[in-house]
Amino acid sequence: MRVPVRADFALSTISLARALVGAVLAHDTREGIAAGRIVETEAYLAVDDPASHSHRGPTRRNASMFGEPGCAYVYACYGVHRCFNVVTAPRGTGEAVLVRALEPLEGTELMRRRRGGVRDRELCSGPGKLCVALGIGLEHDGRELARGSLRLWIPRVPVPAASIDVGPRIGITRAAELPLRFVVRGTAWASRRLAAP
Numbered sequence: 001m002r003v004p005v006r007a008d009f010a011l012s013t014i015s016l017a018r019a020l021v022g023a024v025l026a027h028d029t030r031e032g033i034a035a036g037r038i039v040e041t042e043a044y045l046a047v048d049d050p051a052s053h054s055h056r057g058p059t060r061r062n063a064s065m066f067g068e069p070g071c072a073y074v075y076a077c078y079g080v081h082r083c084f085n086v087v088t089a090p091r092g093t094g095e096a097v098l099v100r101a102l103e104p105l106e107g108t109e110l111m112r113r114r115r116g117g118v119r120d121r122e123l124c125s126g127p128g129k130l131c132v133a134l135g136i137g138l139e140h141d142g143r144e145l146a147r148g149s150l151r152l153w154i155p156r157v158p159v160p161a162a163s164i165d166v167g168p169r170i171g172i173t174r175a176a177e178l179p180l181r182f183v184v185r186g187t188a189w190a191s192r193r194l195a196a197p
Contacts, residue, residue: 001153004146009069013088013095017043018182022159027134028149032110034134036102036124039187042169043180046094050174054094064142066094074141081128084136102130103189126191167194
C-alpha cells in the first residue's frame with residue numbers, strides 16, 4: 001500500500017470508483033487504529049445524475065463535494081447515519097465516490113465495541129456501519145485523505161477488473177439503473193450481494 005498522490009485522483013470518477021476497490025481506509029484515534037479494505041463503492045456524478053448530492057448545485061451540506069479531489073465528503077443520511085465519500089474530479093465539479101463497505105483488517109475489537117457486539121460480517125457492511133466502526137463523523141468532512149488521522153492507502157497492484165462486479169447503485173430511487181456500483185466478486189463483506197454479469 002502507498003499514500004495517494006494527486007495523480008491518483010486525476011481519473012474519471014467512474015474509473016476511480018473502480019480503482020478504490022482494494023484500497024485501505026484507516027482511522028487512528030485515541031481509542032486505537034481501525035482499518036479496513038474497501039470492497040464496495042458507488043460513483044456519484046455531476047452531470048445527468050439526479051441521485052447525486054451535487055445535482056442541484058453547491059449547498060452548505062455538500063460544499064466539500066465541490067472541493068479538492070482526494071478529500072473526504074462526510075454527510076448525515078436521514079439525520080442519523082454518517083456516510084463517507086472520496087471527493088473526485090476538479091474543484092468546483094461536484095463528484096464523489098461513496099465507500100459502501102469494508103473488509104475489517106485492523107482494530108476489529110475496537111470496531112466490535114463501537115458497533116455494539118454485532119456479527120463481524122456486519123461491522124462495516126454498509127456506509128453508516130463503517131463510519132461507526134472507524135469512528136468517522138461530520139468533523140472529518142473536507143479533510144485531506146493523504147495525511148492526518150483519517151487516511152486512504154492505495155494498493156500498489158490494483159484489483160483486476162475481472163474480479164470486480166459492476167451493477168446498479170442501491171438505496172436510491174433516482175438514476176438507480178446506472179451501473180455505478182463496484183463490488184469485489186465473491187466478497188462476504190459487501191453491504192448487499194451483487195450478482196456477477
